[in-house]
Amino acid sequence: MLERLLDESPFVAVFFYDEECSDCGAILEELENIDDEADMYGIDFVKISDEEAAQKYHILHTPALVYFRKRIPIIYEGDMTDDEKVLSWLTSQDVLEIKDEIEEVNRKMLDKLLDENDFVAVYFYENDCPRCDEVLTELETIDDEADNLDITFVKIRDTRYAKKYGISKLPAMVYFRRRFPSIYRGDLLNETEVLDWLQKNRYKHPELNLFMYAxxxxxxxxxxxxxxxxxxxxxxxxxxx
CATH class of the missing domain: 1.20.5 (Single alpha-helices involved in coiled-coils or other helix-helix interfaces)
Incomplete structure (x- = not known):
């Protein structure tokens, strides 16, 4: 069951427990308080009592909380009875990041990132789109450079949400500077031009232009x-x- 879920879902939080564990019930009760909110962030939250599965992922002691991001596990080291801290950890940018890959987000996670970061580049794409896949391959080659510019680079597969920013055709790139959106009009397959555009926008001040206009x-x-x-x-x- 766990393996199938890891194949189907990019973000899975797994609570490993033991039937004879005296603390597990109380911890599970706290974690269930954030189950619905975790789901809103696109995180599947499950519990499992399986010694073989625990050993496979090097879980030596239970209870334990493991967050799988595209099957890459990371173990929570904090207090599992503090549900708010657990949720904050699950949705933190540091935990979200996967090396050499543009991270997938949903609407709620994107909104959180826009609140927490001044500079965010968002790649909008859709399913069954060969060009989208081709562009993504090119863009992932500049993910580290964008990170060096302090630009959070994410992708979202949501055509309806793209329309909120006036995007009618995908794939598309939108750069947010303190929530001010700018749409890239060039060739997305030219990653050098995209990076140059991001760098130029990184140091622009559109809010000053609005101030001068006012x-x-x-x-x-x-x-x-x-x-x-x-x-x-x-x-x-x-x-x-």
Whole structure:
């Protein structure tokens, strides 16, 4: 059962326990408090009492919590009775990262990353899309370089969510700077150009452009209002004369 789940789901949290374990029941009760929320982040949460499976993944003592990201296991070393800390660990960026691979996220995880990171590059793609797979292969060659620029690079397979940002055709790349989105208009198969675009956007300040636009708009409004007052003043003087 576990092997099938690991084949089908990219993110699986597994609670290994023993039927004779006196602490396991209390820990399991705490972990069940975050089961629904973990599911919202795309994490399947299961429990298993199987000595053979535990040995396969080098679990020497139970209870134990293991998080599998595309079958790559990482063991939780913290307090399993603190459900909030466990959830924070499961959804943390450090745990999410897989070396030399652009991490898969869902809507809720992406929203969390946008809240926690100033610079996020998002690759939108869809199923049964050969071009999407081809582009992804190229983009994964610049994942480390993006990380060196302090840019979080993730991918999401969600066509409906892509439309939220005005994307009607996939694959597509969107760069978020403090949640300000910019859509890449170039060739996604040219990873050098994509990296150059990310680097240039990394040091741009679109929020300053909006600020200057606002200042300009206020100035124009002020000039217009002043002209209106002068016109009214002269009109009243002419009537008085």
């Amino acid at each position: 200042i300009g708009a206020v100035s124009v409004a002020f000039v217009g209002y002043t002209t209106f007052l002068v016109f009214c003043f002269h009109g009243n003087q002419q009537k008085a004369a």
